[in-house]
Amino acid sequence: MRCPFCQSLDTQVKDSRPAEDGAAIRRRRVCPDCGGRFTTFERVQLRDLYVIKKNGRKVPFDRDKLARSFEIALRKRPIDPDRVERAVSGIVRQLESSGEQDIQAEEIGTLVMEALKGMDDVAYVRFASVYKNFRDPQDFQDLLGELGGNLPPESTEPVAPSKE
Helix, strand or coil, rough: CCCCCCCCCCCEEEEEEECCCEEEEEEECCCCCEEEEEEEEEEECCCEEEEECCCCCCCCCCCHHHHHHHHHHHHCCCHHHHHHHHHHHHHHHHCCCCCEEEEEHHHHHHHHHHHHHHHHHHHHHHHHHCCCCCCCHHHHHHHHHHHCCCCCCCCCCCCCCCCC
C-alpha cells in the first residue's frame, strides 16, 4: 500500500480488525520512511458495477459518491455515522447481488431515498428535493403529505390583517 504522505511503497500494517459488520477489514498502517499513519479498508467486490446516467452515459460505480450523497443529505442531522456506513454498505451489497452489472442511476436514487426515509425525514426531503428536481413549493408539500406529516389544510379564505 502506497503511503499517502510520502508515496513510499513500503508501509506496515499495525492493526487489523473487522469493520462494517464483518463486510470489510479496517487496517491501521504506518510508513517507516516518514512515520505517517493512516487507515485503509478492504471490501469484497463481487463485480464491477456501472451506472447508466439519465443521458445514457455509462460511468463506473463509485461507493464514495454514494456515501457523499448521504453525507450531504444528513449534514447537521443527529445520525450516527456507523448507521450511515451500514446503509451505504447495504445498498452496495444489494446492487452487487442483483446480478446486473449495469445499474440505472434512478434505481440507486430510489434505494438512497428508501434508506433516508427510515433514518431521518429532513434528510429524506433534502435528498428528494434534488433527486426529484423540485420546482415549486407544491412539490415539497406533496412529499410531506406522503410522509404522513400533519400539515394544516390550505385555507381558501383570505387571512384578515393584524390590527397591531
